[in-house]
Amino acid sequence: MHIPSITELSLLKALWRWQPLSAREIHEHIGDELSWSYSSTRKTLERMLEKGMVRQHTRHGVQTYEATLEKVDTLAMFARDFAKRVMEIDTPLPVAMFTGSKLVSGTELAELEQLLQQWPGNGDATP
Template sequence: MSVPSMSELSLLKALWKEQPLSARELHQRVEPELGWSFSSTRKTLERMLEKAMVSQQLRHGVQVYEAQLEKVSTLAAFAHDFGRRVMEMDGPLPANMFTGSKLIDQQELEQLEQMLQDWPDEKEGGQ
């Protein structure tokens, strides 16, 4: 799985909380965080459509978007990439790092911890 960029992750997080959303609704949710124009939101959504990160449907005459990436597995890939590339860690990130997150509930936290523990080792031909 490719790891979303920070701006793509912002859009995905908005969709995981509430979907489907129009491009305008998505922009309203991420603009305080990203501080960018509506055209930047549209361009990012187009890129995400090409990457199959989101889907687009016409509902009541409005194009709306839904996340196609599953939340916990996407967060696990993001956390794994962060641990490996940024923190230069060989092992999984500690799950307690995610305690208190507003993005995931306890069941998702347990699932995330398991996914990080079971992540394939790159040296053994994994990811």
């Protein structure tokens, strides 16, 4: 599975919160954060569709999108990537770094903790 880019993550976060969404609705949710045009949102969605990160459906004559990447798995991948590549940490991360997040619920936080403990190289499976 590919780790989404920062801009792809912005679109995924909107979808995780409110899916299904049309391209226009996604753009309205992320427009201020990314400060880009609607055509950039559409192009990014097309690339994400090609990569299998989202799926597209027609609802009431409007193309809508849903995330195919699981939120907790994706966040765990991001955290591991950041820890390894940026911080050069080779051990499991504490889930405390996610406490207070508006993105994850208590249940998701527990799941995330479990995934973060399954650090690559520990002999445990990775998501």
